Amino acid sequence: MTLxxxxxxxxLHRIDPETGHGLSLAALRAGVVPLPGLLTSERLATRLAGLxxxxxxxxxxxxxxxxxxxAPLAGAGFGFVEVGAxxxxxxxxxxxxxxxxxxxDRAVINRFGFNNEGAxxxxxxxxxxxxxxxxxxxxxxxxxxxxxxxxxxxxxxxHCGPHVDFATVNVSSPNTEKLRDLQGPAALAALLDRVMxxxxxxxxxxxxxxxxxxxxxxxxxxxxxxxxxGAGIAAIIATNTTLSREGLKSASRGEAGGLxxxxxxxxxxxxxxxxxxxxxxxxxxxGVGGIxxxxxxxxxxxxxxxxxxxxxxxVYQGFSLVPQIVRGIEAHLAANGLARVSDLTxxxxxxxx
Numbered sequence: 001m002t003l004x005x006x007x008x009x010x011x012l013h014r015i016d017p018e019t020g021h022g023l024s025l026a027a028l029r030a031g032v033v034p035l036p037g038l039l040t041s042e043r044l045a046t047r048l049a050g051l052x053x054x055x056x057x058x059x060x061x062x063x064x065x066x067x068x069x070x071a072p073l074a075g076a077g078f079g080f081v082e083v084g085a086x087x088x089x090x091x092x093x094x095x096x097x098x099x100x101x102x103x104x105d106r107a108v109i110n111r112f113g114f115n116n117e118g119a120x121x122x123x124x125x126x127x128x129x130x131x132x133x134x135x136x137x138x139x140x141x142x143x144x145x146x147x148x149x150x151x152x153x154x155x156x157x158x159h160c161g162p163h164v165d166f167a168t169v170n171v172s173s174p175n176t177e178k179l180r181d182l183q184g185p186a187a188l189a190a191l192l193d194r195v196m197x198x199x200x201x202x203x204x205x206x207x208x209x210x211x212x213x214x215x216x217x218x219x220x221x222x223x224x225x226x227x228x229x230g231a232g233i234a235a236i237i238a239t240n241t242t243l244s245r246e247g248l249k250s251a252s253r254g255e256a257g258g259l260x261x262x263x264x265x266x267x268x269x270x271x272x273x274x275x276x277x278x279x280x281x282x283x284x285x286x287g288v289g290g291i292x293x294x295x296x297x298x299x300x301x302x303x304x305x306x307x308x309x310x311x312x313x314x315v316y317q318g319f320s321l322v323p324q325i326v327r328g329i330e331a332h333l334a335a336n337g338l339a340r341v342s343d344l345t346x347x348x349x350x351x352x353x
Contacts, residue, residue, distance in 0.1 A: 002034050005318040017099040017108075025064065028072040036323045038133055039077045043333045044326065046079065046341045048284055048307050049207040049234035051135045051165060055079035055326045056341045057297065060288050060309035061139035061168065061211075062110075066117045067125040074134040077322035079307065083122070084139030085170050088155045090118035091143055094175065098257070101315065102250035106292065107264070108312045110241070111257030113175045114141045119159045126163035137166035139211070140195075144176055150191040154198040161202045169195055169233075172213035172240035174258045180213055185223045192231035207234030212275075214239035214268045214289060221271060225278035237286040237309070238275050239268040261312035265290025269303050273352035276304025281346065292317065294328020301329070301341065302348030 001009075008027065012020035027033050040054035047053070058080040059073060067083040074081060093115025100109045116122065122138070129136065138160050142152035157167050169192065171182040182191050192210070199205050210233045212224055228236055241258025248263060268289025275285055284307070287300030292313035300308045313321055329341070338344055 001318055001320045004034060005320055009318050017101050018096060025069050028069045033319055035072060035075045036077045037075050039323055039326045041330060043330050043340060046307055053079040053307060054133050056307035057322060057326050058082060058307060058309040060311040061085055063311055067122050070129045070136060074132050076319050077326055078134060080135045082137045082139055082168060085114050085141035086116055086119050086122045086138055086156050086160060087114050087141045087143045088119050088152050089143050091115060100252040100255050102248060102252055104250045105248050105263055106316055107259055107261030108315060109252060109255045109257045109259050111175045113144060119156045123160040123163055126160060135165035137168060138164045139168045139170050141170055150194045153191060154194040157195055157198045161206060166207045166209060168209040168211050168237060170211045172211050174241060174243050183224060185227050188227050196232055209235045209237055211237040211240055214242045214271050216271060218274055221274045222278045225275060229283055235284045235286055236275060237288060238272040239289050242267055262290050262292055265296060269300060270352050272300060272305060273303040273349045276346055276349050277353060294325045297325045297329055298332050301344045303352050304346045304349050306345050
């Protein structure tokens with residue numbers, strides 16, 4: 001971590017978390033955050049659901065909700081970037097405060113509630129970006145007051161799909177009432193049918209991913225895997241935030257919302273391994289939840305992931321974490337005589353089952 005980054009994080013942690021979040025985006029856009037640029041090599045280059053990634057480490061959705069920092073994020077060392085979630089209409093989200101740092105636990109609780117500027121504004125920014133080596137995707141959401149949430153996902157894809165490289169159906173946020181109900185087999189199948197119809201109408205069909213919750217039992221995971229493969233989903237992201245509060249120490253541990261960060265690592269990795277077992281390698285998986293080191297990213301890959309995403313650890317370790325993880329994965333591959341990331345995928349799944 002550079003001196004500038006250490007000082008910047010220290011300042012951000014002295015103010016309200018949501019204000020700090022906004023200031024970190026402003027700092028990125030102003031060019032004052034040291035960034036490594038593109039990170040890639042023959043070992044790191046990864047093919048995922050038809051996408052060519054320079055490396056397998058992505059940014060999870062939620063950091064850049066409104067696609068305002070696309071250019072600097074593409075230079076932050078990520079192999080792919082996911083923005084959003086976007087809903088058809090702008091919405092303010094839940095009342096503040098709605099973001100809490102749990103410093104003792106290296107965790108975050110949020111109850112944002114899909115606050116965003118809406119699909120039209122986000123599509124305009126996405127359409128203006130310069131195509132580059134780092135694929136950019138959009139997390140799709142539904143308006144809180146919508147009477148047709150399945151239709152909302154399809155509408156956002158229809159509007160923004162021409163301007164992104166992939167899209168993610170987010171039915172796993174705990175902060176929109178009854179959204180997780182859409183993970184049930186019948187509801188999920190109907191939702192994905194609507195989304196895939198919208199995808200088919202795009203001028204350039206893009207891969208559609210599905211993001212699931214960590215608070216699922218093995219039977220629910222198997223059912224989601226079956227529905228996803230039948231619907232033509234290109235990859236599954238495991239997982240979103242958890243409602244669990246087990247083992248937390250921080251004063252804010254009782255706040256409502258989704259928990260992310262270090263305490264999520266084991267739960268999300270176990271879901272990832274079960275999903276890998278259920279899909280049998282027929283669909284690529286993206287591991288996210290609690291990654292704060294190269295070793296943990298490697299563990300996700302070994303549990304069944306083809307790529308990983310990070311977010312909450314950046315709150316505590318800054319953007320210098322990204323090259324640390326990317327180079328750490330490359331070093332692990334080299335030390336074990338592996339030619340590519342896919343040679344590592346699933347090799348340690350059994351340890352999590």
